[in-house]
Amino acid sequence: MAGLIILIFALALGAYLYNDNKRRTRKNPTPSGMHQLLQENVTFYQNLSINDKLAFESRIIDFLEHTSIRGVDVEIDDLDRVLVAAGAIILIFSFPDWKYNNISEVLLYKGTFSKDFETEGGDRNVLGMVGDGALHHEMLLSKPSLRSSFKNPIDGHNTAIHEFAHLIDKADGATDGIPEYLLTRPEVLPWVSEIHTAIQQIRSSNHSDIDSYGATNEAEFFAVISEYFFEKPDKLKEHHPELYAMLVKMFHPESSR
Ligand SMILES: [Zn+2]
Numbered sequence: 001m002a003g004l005i006i007l008i009f010a011l012a013l014g015a016y017l018y019n020d021n022k023r024r025t026r027k028n029p030t031p032s033g034m035h036q037l038l039q040e041n042v043t044f045y046q047n048l049s050i051n052d053k054l055a056f057e058s059r060i061i062d063f064l065e066h067t068s069i070r071g072v073d074v075e076i077d078d079l080d081r082v083l084v085a086a087g088a089i090i091l092i093f094s095f096p097d098w099k100y101n102n103i104s105e106v107l108l109y110k111g112t113f114s115k116d117f118e119t120e121g122g123d124r125n126v127l128g129m130v131g132d133g134a135l136h137h138e139m140l141l142s143k144p145s146l147r148s149s150f151k152n153p154i155d156g157h158n159t160a161i162h163e164f165a166h167l168i169d170k171a172d173g174a175t176d177g178i179p180e181y182l183l184t185r186p187e188v189l190p191w192v193s194e195i196h197t198a199i200q201q202i203r204s205s206n207h208s209d210i211d212s213y214g215a216t217n218e219a220e221f222f223a224v225i226s227e228y229f230f231e232k233p234d235k236l237k238e239h240h241p242e243l244y245a246m247l248v249k250m251f252h253p254e255s256s257r
Helices: 002-025 034-041 050-066 078-092 143-151 159-170 185-204 218-231 233-239 241-251
Strands: 068-072 105-109 128-130 138-142
Touching: 034 050, 034 078, 050 078, 068 078, 078 105, 078 143, 078 159, 078 218, 105 143, 128 159, 138 143, 138 159, 143 159, 159 218, 185 218, 185 241, 218 233, 218 241, 233 241
Parallel strands: 068 105, 105 138
Antiparallel strands: 128 138
């Protein structure tokens, strides 16, 4: 009898320590009312089947367990956490095993910031940024831009999608507009050629439907076109069928889920 009591006690202690350890390593508690927040604010989620919604929610929970989200001089709440995570998961939802290994913290700013992360003063026009060097594994986002990105789901702009596209691009070691994990070898050269053609078109046109920021360089092109692809796929298909077909191959939405 005494042996049984000791065994039960040991099992209970083990379970307690295991849960306690999980609590300590978890970076964000699961947002309360997550389903409601997603349903009311994330169009991508609204359009999923019931089963895919459940899968999306579990990816959000997993992302939040591994990624700390913090406000810099600004209060943040569960909606902000859910929107950051949604921006991350939308891009990789067709890849159930994909986890972002190159991010551990997302910092939300109260407005735009400068390239030196200053939130006061003149030259502040940055809405989001993926950190490098000392800020490796950090992402910076403007909270108002995060919110407005999801409020306007079909304008072709989403700061969170833009920055997480950079992280996907960066995952192979180079932020160069060529996300090697999304491309097979034979697809790389056609993709590079497609990017260069599109960048030339943006530069030579005064009113390209692709945001002119995409012509900055190949990496910005990939981030900008990813925003366009997830927010206005039909328009992208109509105006740039080859580009659209390549992005379908990369992200294969509607498949492998
Ligand atoms: Zn960018």
